Amino acid sequence: MKHLKAIYTIWLRDLIRFFRERNRIIGMLGQPLLYLLIMGNGFSASFRLPYAPAGFSYLQFMYPGVIGMSVLFTAVFSAMSIVWDREFGFLKEVLVAPVPRWTVAIGKTLGGSTVAMIQGAILLILAPFVGVHLSPVAALEILGILFLIAFALTSFGITVASRMETMEGFQMIINFLIMPLFFLSGALFPLRGAAAWMSTLMKIDPLTYGVDALRNVFFGSAYPGAALVQFPIHLDLLVVAAMALVFVVAGTAMFNRQV
Amino acid sequence: MxxxxxxxxxxxxxxxxxxxxxxxxxxxxxxxxxxxxxxxxxxxxxxxxxxxxxxxxxxxxxxxxxxxxxxxxxxxxxxxxxxxxxxxxxxxxxxxxxxxxxxxxxxxxxxxxxxxxxxxxxxxxxxxxxxxxxxxxxxxxxxxxxxxxxxxxxxxxxxxxxxxxxxxxxxxxxxxxxxxxxxxxxxxxxxxxxxxxxxxxxxxxxxxxxxxxxxxxxxxxPSGLKQMVGRDVINLTAKNIDQLTRDIEERFGIRGNRFDGELQLEIEQGDHFIPRLLSAVGDAVESVNLHKPTLDDVxxxxxxxxxxxxxxxxxxxxxxxxxxxxxx
CATH class of the missing domain: 3.40.50.300 (P-loop containing nucleotide triphosphate hydrolases)
Incomplete structure (x- = not known):
């Protein structure tokens, strides 16, 4: 019970900070909107996906991918705030409190996941505009999947952040870890038809399964058998859940080790 | 302990x-x-x-x-x-x-x-x-x-x-x-x-x-530490400094040092000594300056x-x- 309270405390702080920083919410929305409006519309005019059913545009295809991207970036940024807290001292207040370190790591993971899920969910409002129909049940399923993806990515971020001393390495992590994860996830182009070496890389990118899970819910019933998805949804969810489990254990263990 | x-x-x-x-x-x-x-x-x-x-x-x-x-x-x-x-x-x-x-x-x-x-x-x-x-x-x-x-x-x-x-x-x-x-x-x-x-x-x-x-x-x-360094120092000036030196030695048995035209007394608890000093020979004294040892000195x-x-x-x-x- 006491541990739950500690987890809740850390989680609540992330949420208060999220809703207080309107600029950050808007800033984090800018990137997906640019992708959808410019890249999505631009490519829709000139490209058609092979295997795509009639009337299915590129914009519709990339929409779940852009939601996945939004979750990816928000989750990793939230996790990186640990480094920020350490640099500016706030972490000390938490570390000297009579609560176990693991509750701090879990609270932080849940906080980052919730924030990332909300940020991704905001983009669901755009569904009608990109021509994607979403039933209330499907919307709930999407929320659940978003949270699972967010949880896996935030734990991954915390695992990385626990090793970082300053924000200096942040740019490097974005360029060499986060961008490749995003580009190889099948968010912008399908896995089918990619070169063999790239296809292999895409298959080991956990985010591929997250994006695929979203596409399963978005398009599974509207376009059955249309080859818009790669894997069955239970495989997608299994892989993301496995990633979540591995990294939440790793992240908590890493966080525990710091003095 | x-x-x-x-x-x-x-x-x-x-x-x-x-x-x-x-x-x-x-x-x-x-x-x-x-x-x-x-x-x-x-x-x-x-x-x-x-x-x-x-x-x-x-x-x-x-x-x-x-x-x-x-x-x-x-x-x-x-x-x-x-x-x-x-x-x-x-x-x-x-x-x-x-x-x-x-x-x-x-x-x-x-x-x-x-x-x-x-x-x-x-x-x-x-x-x-x-x-x-x-x-x-x-x-x-x-x-x-x-x-x-x-x-x-x-x-x-x-x-x-x-x-x-x-x-x-x-x-x-x-x-x-x-x-x-x-x-x-x-x-x-x-x-x-x-x-x-x-x-x-x-x-x-x-x-x-x-x-x-x-x-x-x-x-x-703090006072215990300061006592390790030494005693308080009182500096006095007077019109007739020789007379004052003799008076103080006579009444209190303290032999002062002459330093730059001033009379310097080394003493424990100088702050308590000054009132006694002044009530005895106050008329002759022009100025009094007390220096207590600081932690810097310690x-x-x-x-x-x-x-x-x-x-x-x-x-x-x-x-x-x-x-x-x-x-x-």
Whole structure:
């Protein structure tokens, strides 16, 4: 019970900070909107996906991918705030409190996941505009999947952040870890038809399964058998859940080790 | 030695960082309700000691009890017994003052009903009652420090640790902070353990441990420490200085030295002697000047260098290195 309270405390702080920083919410929305409006519309005019059913545009295809991207970036940024807290001292207040370190790591993971899920969910409002129909049940399923993806990515971020001393390495992590994860996830182009070496890389990118899970819910019933998805949804969810489990254990263990 | 009233007991505590011995076999006790100061230059081992006592750093050897709890085996009990004000601010600037206090209260499992009254009372004490709903990032350095002191007291700790509580604050704010510190000892009965490298601040402590190169070189009350250096010096001027010299020798049996046309007397407790002196030979005296030995003099005598010189230079580099190591 006491541990739950500690987890809740850390989680609540992330949420208060999220809703207080309107600029950050808007800033984090800018990137997906640019992708959808410019890249999505631009490519829709000139490209058609092979295997795509009639009337299915590129914009519709990339929409779940852009939601996945939004979750990816928000989750990793939230996790990186640990480094920020350490640099500016706030972490000390938490570390000297009579609560176990693991509750701090879990609270932080849940906080980052919730924030990332909300940020991704905001983009669901755009569904009608990109021509994607979403039933209330499907919307709930999407929320659940978003949270699972967010949880896996935030734990991954915390695992990385626990090793970082300053924000200096942040740019490097974005360029060499986060961008490749995003580009190889099948968010912008399908896995089918990619070169063999790239296809292999895409298959080991956990985010591929997250994006695929979203596409399963978005398009599974509207376009059955249309080859818009790669894997069955239970495989997608299994892989993301496995990633979540591995990294939440790793992240908590890493966080525990710091003095 | 371990009497019931000792709230901090430290026995042969060591801490090494690779080759560097940051804390070298220190032992001391702090009594309940005492204001105890750790005085020494930067890099002397003050922060390392506080971090060990606060369970943030494992000692290499030795043991310590806080409020009867072992700092290695009973970490959570120790943490509940202490309040901590770190050298650098550890508030969340994006939260309001009240939210920062609530955050702390939840982590320390402070009862909701208790918290409601306690919050207001503490903000009142540090004169921030009207700023509770403002975000901390708009606070001045002094306000932040006051809020941190209030936060450190929220869960009724037995010991409040203050690591360099007035560093970076202007003189007026510094003396203000000291008023709070003395106040809260009276109101809360809390024991205060603080570190400082300001000599004038250390004077406010009941007892001071002077620490240098990781070792305690002296431990006493401020006046006790100063008596190690020597007696008070009284300088007198007079129209007829020869006459005055003779009078004083006759009446008090004190032989003064002539120095630059002034008469210099070395004496214990000069402040008590001056009234007696003046009532006897006051008419002849033009001016009186009393110099009491300072902690600066004590530090100089014990370590062979002034604390200001010790603060500058190599010590900073060492401290920076220890800070970096301590983080890992």
């Amino acid at each position: 371990n009497n019931m009233e000792d709230i901090i007991i430290v026995e042969n505590l060591w801490r090494k960082f690779n080759q560097l011995v940051a804390v070298n076999d220190i032992s001391f006790t702090v009594g309940k309700g005492e204001i105890f100061g750790f005085l020494g230059p930067n890099g002397a081992g003050k922060s390392t000691t506080i971090q060990m006592l606060a369970t943030l750093l494992r000692p290499t050897a030795g043991r310590a009890l806080i409020n009867g709890h072992d700092i290695i085996r009973e970490q959570y009990a120790v943490r509940r017994s202490i309040g901590m004000v770190f050298q650098d601010p550890t508030l969340d600037g994006n939260l309001t003052a009240l939210e920062n206090l609530d955050f702390h209260a939840r982590l320390y499992d402070v009862d909701k009903k208790v918290l409601a009254g306690r919050r207001g009372e503490l903000l009142q004490m540090v004169e921030l009652a009207d700023r509770g709903r403002d975000r901390v990032k708009f606070f001045s350095g002094g306000m932040k420090r006051r809020l941190e002191i209030a936060r450190g007291l929220l869960h009724h700790p037995a010991v409040l640790f203050l690591d360099e509580p007035t560093v970076g604050l202007d003189p007026q704010t510094r003396s203000h902070i000291w008023t709070y510190i003395r106040d809260l000892r009276q109101k809360e009965g809390v024991t205060i353990f603080l570190t400082t490298h300001y000599m004038d601040e250390a004077e406010n402590c009941d007892r001071i441990a002077i620490i240098d190169h990781g070792q305690i070189v002296a431990l006493d009350t 530090f100089l005598k014990l370590t062979g260098r002034a604390i200001r010189a010790a603060n500058a230079g190599a010590a900073d580099a060492m401290r920076a290195m220890m800070k970096r190591r301590g983080r890992r």
